[in-house]
Amino acid sequence: MKEHRENDFAYQAVYRYLTCLINEMEAETPIKLPSLRQLAERLSVSISTIQYAYSLLEKEGRVYSVAKSGYYALPVSLNAAFCGGNDLLETLYVSARRPGVLVMSTDEPALLQSLDSPLLLLERELVRQYPRQQQPHSQPCGELELRTALAARYTTSPTRCWHADDVYIGADLRGVLEILIAVLALKGATVLVESPCDWVILRLLQAAGVRVIELPLGDDGSLDPQWLAHLLATEPVRLVLLSSGVSMPRGSLMPAANRQDIAHLLQAHGCWVLENDVYGELGHGPNELRFRDLLDPERLIVFSTFEKLMGPEAPYGYVLSRPLSAELQRTFLLRSFRLSPIRQKAIARLYSSGRIDQHLPVLRRLLTERKSRMVHLLQERLADALDFVEPAGGATLWARSLRPVDMRRVFQRMLKQSVVIAPGELFSLHGLHSQHLRLSHAFNGHHDLDATMAMLGDALRLELME
Structure with missing residues (x-):
């Protein structure tokens, strides 16, 4: 851990440690993870650093907390089983943690330009x-x-x-x-x-x-x-x-x-x-x-x-x-x-x-550039399949299928292509937005967005044929 802290943020080293710990689990039931204090002593970092790492894992659906008990993780075998369940949000979280997946369901503007280092x-x-x-x-x-x-x-x-x-x-x-x-x-x-x-x-x-x-x-x-x-x-x-x-x-x-x-x-x-x-x-x-x-x-x-x-x-x-x-x-x-x-x-x-005020124009410019690229690709590749709102801010784009489709099935088709999208029904408790989806245009790594939009178009059109 000391080597990691020389060149990396402490919470990222803790995050990697916990990820490996969870992936090594062989049990078939949820496993209680070490407490904040236990991990802080074991890894020689602050309790708040442990808490940040746990918070990130919880957001990704890898762990969950129980009041007055602590954090728990599901082994990989159980996580895989959840993908076939009826809880769409749980399936999304589990799928997003898989290696090599392009996660277009998130909304993390600061991925493009964070203030972690300063x-x-x-x-x-x-x-x-x-x-x-x-x-x-x-x-x-x-x-x-x-x-x-x-x-x-x-x-x-x-x-x-x-x-x-x-x-x-x-x-x-x-x-x-x-x-x-x-x-x-x-x-x-x-x-x-x-x-x-x-x-x-x-x-x-x-x-x-x-x-x-x-x-x-x-x-x-x-x-x-x-x-x-x-x-x-x-x-x-x-x-x-x-x-x-x-x-x-x-x-x-x-x-x-x-x-x-x-x-x-x-x-x-x-x-x-x-x-x-x-x-x-x-x-x-x-x-x-x-x-x-x-x-x-x-x-x-x-x-x-x-x-x-x-x-x-x-x-x-x-x-x-x-x-x-x-x-x-x-x-x-x-x-x-x-x-x-x-x-x-x-x-x-x-x-x-004034560092925040210097940072904001840069982040907004990067978000605007990514938005413009996404809008161009949607107009070029999916004009016959999707209608969309050109966003006035943020890191995502909201789109609607021009013809009735089962968006859950579109979601599953994209999962088979290692792409995670966010079906619109997640954003309502009463069945609204079932023909919508949210796509992130701010994500880490280098991905072929043109090919991804082509895959999404194919998934929407295949749904119309069935």
């Missing part, structure tokens, strides 16, 4: 400045320096301002969303969600027993004000979840007039609004007005993560809320996230030094 350089400098014995006691809501930096970045006027006490930082996006679901007491409540919606959010709401009503986005990225007004008048709506800017996975931007109309409706009904700002800074064009620029801050909660913008070394999720301070502070204290204060300080310095 972040870890800063962290090493800070370790020298803040020896372990001089570090302050744990701050359950996150490192004050980072919370202050985020509050400043989100402040736009004397009335729409945020302070460090309004910001809460958790281990990852999933963790902070689970806290919000608990604090807002959403079990059994009715929540309106724009659709299509990220499958992580949908699954968390479903697991928590939330009643989800989906608001389909129109062809131009708009929401129907009359339908929203009807739902607000006839349903006991506890919360409305909307994107701040670019709506993912669709990749569309709500027209300014429509955004004003929706904000006016929400304001008139006094609704709680949860603003998804995960892609807020990843639009290809200039920033538009956000819902937080139009709504009462006392009925607004904003959530996001650093990972989409910076890379896997910054996996933390965060929440901004002015009215729920007492409840959020208490819940974050009970949750007891074990976060590295030095890593958080390093992220804060990326903001305060």
Whole structure:
């Protein structure tokens, strides 16, 4: 491990170690993996580094966590068996971990240009400045320096301002969303969600027993004000979840007039609004007005993560809320996230030094270039099979089959060609988007994208023939 750390990021070495450990398992039942503390002692790295590696493996579907018990892994033999199951998301996760597979189902913009290297350089400098014995006691809501930096970045006027006490930082996006679901007491409540919606959010709401009503986005990225007004008048709506800017996975931007109309409706009904700002800074064009620029801050909660913008070394999720301070502070204290204060300080310095603002134009340019190439290939190869939305931001493209097909079967056909796509049904709890799919245009390695698009066209056309 010491050799790896000389030339590599520590979490990547831990990740490789755990991957080998899982692949060596011969049991036919789930295996309990070593605890964070055990691995930290065994590999001579920090507990937070172990946690980052486990978090990445969990996101890939290789491990899963059990509350108060730890992490578990399924042996390769059982993973293979899952591919024939009915859970499409589980099949996708398992398939994406296979060697040699082109994973076009993910949404990782920072794969094109991460901030891992400058972040870890800063962290090493800070370790020298803040020896372990001089570090302050744990701050359950996150490192004050980072919370202050985020509050400043989100402040736009004397009335729409945020302070460090309004910001809460958790281990990852999933963790902070689970806290919000608990604090807002959403079990059994009715929540309106724009659709299509990220499958992580949908699954968390479903697991928590939330009643989800989906608001389909129109062809131009708009929401129907009359339908929203009807739902607000006839349903006991506890919360409305909307994107701040670019709506993912669709990749569309709500027209300014429509955004004003929706904000006016929400304001008139006094609704709680949860603003998804995960892609807020990843639009290809200039920033538009956000819902937080139009709504009462006392009925607004904003959530996001650093990972989409910076890379896997910054996996933390965060929440901004002015009215729920007492409840959020208490819940974050009970949750007891074990976060590295030095890593958080390093992220804060990326903001305060202007490094983030230098990074953003480069990342947006790379995403725009990849998007243009993907759009060109789709127009050239699949104009007779797919209609698509040219994305206004992010790292994916949302497409619809021009003729009815079984998209699950298309997914399986592509798997046989070692390509993983994301069927549209994953982005709905109520059977919407069954004729859609999401394709990533940001992925690692060198792949023949032209040949891949040809394979996708063949898979769609073969479905029409059967």
